[in-house]
Amino acid sequence: MTRAEALRAAVRRLKAAGVxxxxxDARRLLGHAAGLSPAALIAAMPAPQPSEEAAAFQALIERRAAREPLSHILGRVAFWTLDLAVTPDVLTPRADTETLVETALAGIADRTAPLRILDIGTGSGAIALALLSELPAARAVATDLSDAALRIARGNAEACGLAQRFQTAKTRWADGVDGPFDRVISNPPYIASAVIETLEPEVKDYEPRLALDGGSDGLAPYAHLMAEAQRLLAPGGAALFEIGYDQGEAVTQLAQALGAATRLVHDLAGRDRVVVAEFGEAGPA
Ligand SMILES: C[S@@+](CC[C@H](N)C(=O)[O-])C[C@H]1O[C@@H](n2cnc3c(N)ncnc32)[C@H](O)[C@@H]1O
Known part of the structure; x- marks a missing residue:
């Protein structure tokens, strides 16, 4: 069988499994099994597939057909400009979260400034590392409750050459963390507990509950995080929170109740995605 034929059969298998x-996904897994780049794979499509590669490809396709996330099978995901390691211990960083990174960067006038960043619930380290990669003099403190997540985050920091400016803290949210910080950022768990069971198998069966479950209404972490942002921000600093598409009003109200000026930012699909809050005199970044 040629690689092109094997690919067609794999696509049929994944479609039948509801992927x-x-x-x-089938193309990415074929490239992985063959050890070929996307460009090299195109050239190698008409060639017969060696039997060892065929067996490896088949095994990968069966894992994906069981709805294991592609990122878990490959052990990697692209986020921002970075190539990050991911495992079942961390949320696979989403394209939506790049809106949070983009918003944070857009609010920074001088990218060479020695900014202090706090990333609460860092998971793979995606947000903090994306920001450090764009802000050469910034430093980040990244917290998580999960030891396993913090190990992944530190590994990613090393691999990205950012470890010198990246410090982790195992703690509940920002307990025991001292400021001040110029930016407090978080993508906390914000899915309502009852909704999790309705999500795709890739999410509900494979991603850590700790990274998903935002309590009965999905909003449980925000009141505490907002108060922590107020405690930890330097004058002129800003807090940025990722939110669910229907949480803009509720999270904005939490911030305004603490006296913050707020701004709501949409993602590429036009849905509410980020709340920016500033607790000083000026308007939000
Ligand atoms: C939605 S995930 C976000 C991960 C990563 N920041 C990203 O955007 O891809 C939420 C993260 O918060 C962590 N977390 C959940 N509850 C926490 C708590 N009470 N204190 C600290 N971290 C917590 C989870 O372990 C998970 O890594």
Whole structure:
């Protein structure tokens, strides 16, 4: 069988299993099994597939057909400009979260300034590391309750050459962390507990509950995080929180109740995605 034929069969298998991005995923897994770059894979498509590669490809396709996330099978995901390691111990960073990174960067006038950043619930380290990669003099403190997540985050910091400016703290939210920080950022768990069971198998069966479950209404972490941002921000600093598409009003109200000036930012699909809050005199960044 040629690689092209094997790919077609794999796409059919993944579609039958209900995988949304069947063609893209099958192609990525074929490249992984063959050890070929996307460009090299195109050239190698008409060639017969060696039997060892065929067996490896088949095994990968069966894992994906069981709805294991592509990122877990590959052990990696692209986020911002970074290539990050991910495991079942961390949330796979989402494209939506790049809106948070983009918003944070857009609010920084001088990217060479020695900014102090706090990333609460860092998971793979995605947000803090993306920011450090763009802010050469910034330093980040990244917290998580999960030891395993913090190990992944530190590994990613090393691999990205950012470890010198990246410090982790195992703690509940920002307990025991001292400021001040110029930016307090978090993508906390914000899915309502009852909704989790309705999500795709890739999420509900494979991603850590600690990274997903935001309590009965999905809003449980925000009141505490907002108060922590107020405690920890330097004058002129800003807090940025990722939110669910229907949480803009509620999270904005929490910030305003503490006297913050707020701004709501949409993601590429036009849905509410980020709340920016400033607790000083000036308007939000
Ligand atoms: C939605 S995930 C976000 C991960 C990462 N920041 C990202 O955007 O991809 C939320 C993270 O918060 C962590 N977390 C959940 N509850 C926490 C708590 N009470 N204190 C600290 N971290 C917590 C989870 O372990 C998880 O890594």
């Amino acid at each position: 949304g991005e069947a063609s893209e």
